[in-house]
Amino acid sequence: MITLNDVYIIGAGETKFGELWERSLRELATEAGLRAIESAGIYSKDVEVLYGSNTLGGAINAQNDIGGLISDFTGLAHNNIPAISVEASTASGGAAVREAYLGIRSGEYNVAAVGGVEKLTDLYGSEVLDLTSTLLDSEWEGFFGATPAAIAALVAQKYMKDFNVDHESLAMMSVNDHMNASKNPDAHYRNVLTVEGAVSSTMVAEPLGMMDCSPASDGAAAIILASEEYVKKNKMNGIKILASAVAQDYLALHSRKSIYRFDSTVVAARNAFKKSGLKPDDISFAEIHDSYSIYGLIELEDLGFAKKGEAKKLLPDDIKLDGRIPINPSGGLKAKGNPFGATGVGQFVEAFQQLNGKAKDRQIKSPANALLHSMAVSGSTSVVHILEGN
Amino acid sequence: MGELSRFWRESNHRYRMIAIKCGNCNEVYFPPRDVCPKCHRESIGKMQETQLSGKGEIVSYTIVHDAPPAFMRQRPYVLALIKLDEGPTITGQIVDADHGALEIGKRVRNVFRKVREDGKSGIIQYGYKFVLEE
Numbered sequence: 001m002i003t004l005n006d007v008y009i010i011g012a013g014e015t016k017f018g019e020l021w022e023r024s025l026r027e028l029a030t031e032a033g034l035r036a037i038e039s040a041g042i043y044s045k046d047v048e049v050l051y052g053s054n055t056l057g058g059a060i061n062a063q064n065d066i067g068g069l070i071s072d073f074t075g076l077a078h079n080n081i082p083a084i085s086v087e088a089s090t091a092s093g094g095a096a097v098r099e100a101y102l103g104i105r106s107g108e109y110n111v112a113a114v115g116g117v118e119k120l121t122d123l124y125g126s127e128v129l130d131l132t133s134t135l136l137d138s139e140w141e142g143f144f145g146a147t148p149a150a151i152a153a154l155v156a157q158k159y160m161k162d163f164n165v166d167h168e169s170l171a172m173m174s175v176n177d178h179m180n181a182s183k184n185p186d187a188h189y190r191n192v193l194t195v196e197g198a199v200s201s202t203m204v205a206e207p208l209g210m211m212d213c214s215p216a217s218d219g220a221a222a223i224i225l226a227s228e229e230y231v232k233k234n235k236m237n238g239i240k241i242l243a244s245a246v247a248q249d250y251l252a253l254h255s256r257k258s259i260y261r262f263d264s265t266v267v268a269a270r271n272a273f274k275k276s277g278l279k280p281d282d283i284s285f286a287e288i289h290d291s292y293s294i295y296g297l298i299e300l301e302d303l304g305f306a307k308k309g310e311a312k313k314l315l316p317d318d319i320k321l322d323g324r325i326p327i328n329p330s331g332g333l334k335a336k337g338n339p340f341g342a343t344g345v346g347q348f349v350e351a352f353q354q355l356n357g358k359a360k361d362r363q364i365k366s367p368a369n370a371l372l373h374s375m376a377v378s379g380s381t382s383v384v385h386i387l388e389g390n
Numbered sequence: 391m392g393e394l395s396r397f398w399r400e401s402n403h404r405y406r407m408i409a410i411k412c413g414n415c416n417e418v419y420f421p422p423r424d425v426c427p428k429c430h431r432e433s434i435g436k437m438q439e440t441q442l443s444g445k446g447e448i449v450s451y452t453i454v455h456d457a458p459p460a461f462m463r464q465r466p467y468v469l470a471l472i473k474l475d476e477g478p479t480i481t482g483q484i485v486d487a488d489h490g491a492l493e494i495g496k497r498v499r500n501v502f503r504k505v506r507e508d509g510k511s512g513i514i515q516y517g518y519k520f521v522l523e524e
Contacts (some may be wrong), residue, residue: 142458143505143515144469154451157452204457206452253481385503
């Protein structure tokens with residue numbers, strides 16, 4: 001009988017998310033990494049393996065091998081510990097945490113660091129749009145003029161028609177994100193948004209406007225994971241990872257079984273709930289990959305918080321900080337920001353603060369369990385983690 | 391934005407809408423695939439080319455305002471998911487249509503058009519787009 005190690009988060013840190021013109025990729029990664037190590041109360045020499053998460057560094061910043069770069073500039077390379085780069089589109093963050101989780105769970109390592117970083121503002125907006133579109137099927141979506149926002153708009157148009165959902169309902173996801181981000185000093189946008197303001201924003205791909213779309217952000221986030229044995233030996237308080245699951249769907253939207261059900265999310269969530277022994281009702285709050293407002297609604301359904309077509313019933317009250325199922329206390333992708341490779345790791349930073357009761361103005365009342373959902377651009381990959389508080 | 395070969399090798403499919411049919415389950419795939427996702431190894435050696443009619447209906451559509459550099463001169467343009475009569479759903483533009491006339495479920499047929507251009511002196515790429523059927 002093989003025994004698997006339980007895995008705990010013992011430290012977390014991040015930079016501010018936003019347009020950080022004066023900061024480089026490596027500076028951001030190092031700042032987040034050192035904060036995580038400090039938060040864990042360990043030293044760099046205690047880290048046995050590093051997983052670096054990034055999405056478009058090679059294309060935007062002319063820098064591949066983010067694991068190698070972070071290892072070099074945090075000084076971990078001096079100890080010659082392994083450094084692995086993880087890329088899974090915009091789900092890189094969740095995927096990198098899962099790799100670290102598996103490394104500890106298997107017994108190979110006792111302490112692992114995960115660092116996610118992205119710097120999207122090093123090119124002009126139209127060039128960045130060209131490169132983010134390569135996350136789709138380049139030859140059969142991007143070639144014909146599809147962008148990530150256009151794909152989200154195709155999903156939205158059909159969803160809104162079939163389930164009689166208006167733009168105001170979509171906007172409530174963005175409004176909720178901005179309200180929570182106004183209480184998060186690390187957030188890209190801290191302004192409060194109204195439904196009227198959201199629905200009248202400049203059109204990006206109809207029916208979606210700018211306030212339905214997450215911004216291109218810079219930022220970095222890092223966490224430290226440790227085995228149960230290490231946590232007990234050092235008398236630490238960790239946040240336990242109850243379950244980790246990942247699933248895949250067709251890359252191109254047009255090949256999927258449904259255009260408004262993310263099967264990667266459905267399957268990853270189902271597996272995570274099964275492994276954790278929990279149900280959606282047991283979740284105290286969730287951080288979900290709402291890169292577009294429409295995706296937020298669909299994910300609420302595919303994660304099990306609402307029936308298909310009925311996410312609008314949760315809006316706006318149930319998803320607020322004091323609601324039945326608070327969504328994106330951090331401010332989510334729309335307002336905390338979306339630095340691709342850092343986004344999924346940043347969700348863990350938020351959960352670490354919330355579950356330790358240290359989220360200050362945006363603290364959710366005595367949370368027990370958290371669900372974190374990281375997704376590749378239009379739903380091809382989903383990573384779901386379920387965490388248990390102290 | 392890429393070498394000629396990257397576009398040239400797809401021209402049979404993009405110019406003439408040649409699809410692939412699985413000889414095991416008869417499902418038609420477009421874009422073409424070398425293995426049937428339903429039959430897996432049973433489909434090996436049985437994937438055959440087949441001509442599409444180019445006709446179908448709108449599953450969903452959007453009017454794109456924020457465009458990548460290769461599409462700047464086409465803004466705003468209509469991107470759609472089209473369910474072809476032979477089965478597959480594909481992504482493509484709808485052109486020559488009054489935006490107010492667009493509707494989910496409407497019939498479309500394919501036309502041969504310039505799809506994108508790679509700057510002033512780059513490659514001009516052609517392929518299918520769609521128009522509303524009268």
